[in-house]
Amino acid sequence: MSRTTANAIIAGSLLVLGLIVAVGRCSGEVAPAWASVCQRLSLRDLPETVRPLVEFLVLIPLAALLVCVFRQVVGWTTFGTFSPALLGLAFRHPETWRGIPLLLGLLVIGWAGRQLLEPLRLLHVPRISALLSGLAVALLLAVVQGTRWGVPVAEFVHIFPLVILTGIVERMWLAGAEDGQASSVRTLGATLAAAAIIGWVTGRMSVVHWLLSFPETLAAIVAGQLFLGRYTGWRWTEWLRFRPLFISQTKVGPLEPSDRLRETALLPPSWRQRPETWPTDACSFEPGGLWLFADGLPGSGPRQSGDETSWS
Numbered sequence: 590m591s592r593t594t595a596n597a598i599i600a601g602s603l604l605v606l607g608l609i610v611a612v613g614r615c616s617g618e619v620a621p622a623w624a625s626v627c628q629r630l631s632l633r634d635l636p637e638t639v640r641p642l643v644e645f646l647v648l649i650p651l652a653a654l655l656v657c658v659f660r661q662v663v664g665w666t667t668f669g670t671f672s673p674a675l676l677g678l679a680f681r682h683p684e685t686w687r688g689i690p691l692l693l694g695l696l697v698i699g700w701a702g703r704q705l706l707e708p709l710r711l712l713h714v715p716r717i718s719a720l721l722s723g724l725a726v727a728l729l730l731a732v733v734q735g736t737r738w739g740v741p742v743a744e745f746v747h748i749f750p751l752v753i754l755t756g757i758v759e760r761m762w763l764a765g766a767e768d769g770q771a772s773s774v775r776t777l778g779a780t781l782a783a784a785a786i787i788g789w790v791t792g793r794m795s796v797v798h799w800l801l802s803f804p805e806t807l808a809a810i811v812a813g814q815l816f817l818g819r820y821t822g823w824r825w826t827e828w829l830r831f832r833p834l835f836i837s838q839t840k841v842g843p844l845e846p847s848d849r850l851r852e853t854a855l856l857p858p859s860w861r862q863r864p865e866t867w868p869t870d871a872c873s874f875e876p877g878g879l880w881l882f883a884d885g886l887p888g889s890g891p892r893q894s895g896d897e898t899s900w901s
Contacts, residue, residue, distance in 0.1 A: 600812040607808035632801040647800040648791045650810045664824030665779040668760040677787025699758035721755045
């Protein structure tokens, strides 16, 4: 049995299990005993003292599923696998949205602190500890000063995002050092965008009530995660990047000026800087392949294939 088949069987079993429980809730007259068991799975009758924790726990799988969609289907790159999920859950209530400027301020302070720590060449754990301590002190000062100004900072700021922010700052610094600051800022934007969408979805009271009333929905969520675990297709961002290559039929003939400008983005930088080396005659496109220019590309040689000549 292949891994894909085993994965499909497990995911399908979870879906069937959730469906059986959901149907059992509506079969009070047909199977009273089974309906009674299914009704006990509802989480809406729990005491109010534990309700916030229960809501947080049932929303974590949904947030994780959204992260899987953003990374595997949309193609967003984020700092940390589940940092957007935890940030979104921390700011899912409207009253916590006032803490978003403070969150961005802590990111800036953390990035500046990380830059100050770089010349010291500290080991990883002490460096992260110092960065976390600096963010904690910054948040403490914000809470104290906000209290003096009459701003209830403590009401819309949670403590646990500090650890997440520390990891985001460290990864942002490493990404900037390896791939450039532009790539680091793009990744940070994708992380915050994913967190904002997760916070908006998990903040809907209808979503919370549904998960509390029908916790068997978690089986379907886990099944969706398993299905995404075997997804190897194109991501949306990749499709947008390489959409000139997605042509359904072979195109043969002279290159139009619009085609030449569009395909320029696909050429290496060294070729784009030498317009005199661009192809000028005919070209063809093979679905699922690349443009094959009849006059060849710099540094390539002809390869005969039947009546056609392509260039490798």
